[in-house]
Amino acid sequence: MKKIKTLHLPSQGRIIVISDIHGELDLFTDLLKKVHFSCEDTLIINGDLCEKGRNSKGVLKFIMDLSKRNENVHITEGNCDTVVEDLLAENPKLMNYIRSRKHSILKEWLDEIGFDMNDGTTVKEVKEILTHHFSEQINWLMELSTVIDTEDYIFVHAGLEDKADWRETDRIAAITMPSFLEKSHGSGKYVIVGHWPVVNYTSDIPSNNPIVDKEKKIISIDGGNVIKSSGQLNAFIIHRAESGDTFSHVHTDHLSTCQVMKNFHSVAMKGSISYPHYKLVPIQSSEHFTLSKQADSEDQLYVKNEYLHQSEDGTFWAKTDLSCAQISVKKGEVVSVVDNTCAGYNLIKKNGKEGWIPKDVLSPMKERTLTHAG
Ligand SMILES: [Mn+2]
Structure with missing residues (x-):
């Protein structure tokens, strides 16, 4: 895996982790207000900024602007964010994807410039028109890290492979593997992931709250926002302290x-x-x-x-x-x-x-x- 960003986290203050925003700009900005996000905090956006929800381009713009102004904002890529990679590769399957999806950032961009697709529109045409108008956004998405590696925590969208050196995890596996909490890893650090709704792991009373598995050193935070009818957007908060880090969480939803x-x-x-x-x-x-x-x-x-x-x-x-x-x-x-x-x-x-x-x-x-x- 190539795109690994090494980051030094401050030993004091809060690390706020949010994943799987999926185009829900209102929930995301409400969540930042609810946690009283400030420039004192470190913010990690752990993949899947876009697709599925109603305002992917809004989420992308907001986070691009925020990360330009604030050097304590860091982003990893999710499997849904690689939709621009398929665009640049002229993947012919993309046309069916755009046509069948209710919401996609590509569709939002085409709407913005008033481009109407017809049965004869090719992926090459869509690529040409979108790279002409949105090259800054597309390049920004293409350059996102797959993993953010810190002293005590690794941030990755879906998970790591259980290899002697986790850095050899296949990039596509890192952003697409299902149910990482049922697997294991040997990194020695806490691995924080989104991607797989945590409600899928609960058996007693269903819960959308983040799960901290101290034995496996996995923290799974996807509240099923957009994907599940009762889903929520979680903020997982690491409170850094000399006496040891503590965790808490806050969420927003549309209910x-x-x-x-x-x-x-x-x-x-x-x-x-x-x-x-x-x-x-x-x-x-x-x-x-x-x-x-x-x-x-x-x-x-x-x-x-x-x-x-x-x-x-x-x-x-x-x-x-x-x-x-x-x-x-x-x-x-x-x-x-x-x-x-x-x-x-x-x-x-x-x-x-x-x-x-x-x-x-x-x-x-x-x-x-x-x-x-x-
Ligand atoms: Mn995902």
């Missing part, structure tokens, strides 16, 4: 918030369903939840009836990733509402954890501004 009107104590409903383990075998149904066995794992879960789907061949499936947990709440707490369209129960998020509570526990929904999200 509405609501106040809890009375206490609710959850019963023994736990667990979650995540892609691709959607196949279910119903055991016992009731008014709101159906006790079901997960076909892959044999785990028994209470699946909210509205999320249970029967195919034409008679098999049952979960419609999407889903919490099957109930969650305890106390009067006066403020929670985020993930889904209030089901009968009897609302799906909520409290401190990043997701579960069901009876509808009458919450006050009637009211609007609130994005600034107070999360």
Whole structure:
């Protein structure tokens, strides 16, 4: 791997790490406000600035400007950011990608200059017009580091290969490998990654909060922003101190918030369903939840009836990733509402954890501004 940037981190102050912004400029700027980001902090953007969300070019411009003004801002590349590499390489698959994607930075750029693609448009034409208008942005993305290496921490978008010398990790593996937290590495330092939504690792009560694995020395921080309906944009904060570093985290999301009107104590409903383990075998149904066995794992879960789907061949499936947990709440707490369209129960998020509570526990929904999200 060639693009390794060596960096000396200050021994005092905060290191703020944010990954997988995916074009969500509002969430990102709200998150910077929420952590009171200042020039005293070091900010690491750990890949996937663009694609999937609604304002990739806005995120790119904001971070390019910020990193020019502030030498304590550092960025690694994510697999989604290499879309410009495919453009420069004139990868013919890119045309289908641009046409099928709802949001892409390439599409945003083409819209900005008023270029309408037709069936005959070639990747070469798109490359010529975009490199003509956006060469500064494209070059900036092309020059991003794959890894930022510091004394105690390594920042990389997806992970490192378990090799005698981690520097020999294949670059594409470093930005695309799935589920790094289930793997291992021998770098001796904490490796901080995004890329794989942490909710995929949780089994008890689904959570989008960063996971610190002290044994493996892996910190996984992708809150599933844009990818998951209940996802969030996490800021993982390293507080540097002579007595030893400590960690904390803050997040923003697009969910509405609501106040809890009375206490609710959850019963023994736990667990979650995540892609691709959607196949279910119903055991016992009731008014709101159906006790079901997960076909892959044999785990028994209470699946909210509205999320249970029967195919034409008679098999049952979960419609999407889903919490099957109930969650305890106390009067006066403020929670985020993930889904209030089901009968009897609302799906909520409290401190990043997701579960069901009876509808009458919450006050009637009211609007609130994005600034107070999360
Ligand atoms: Mn990624």
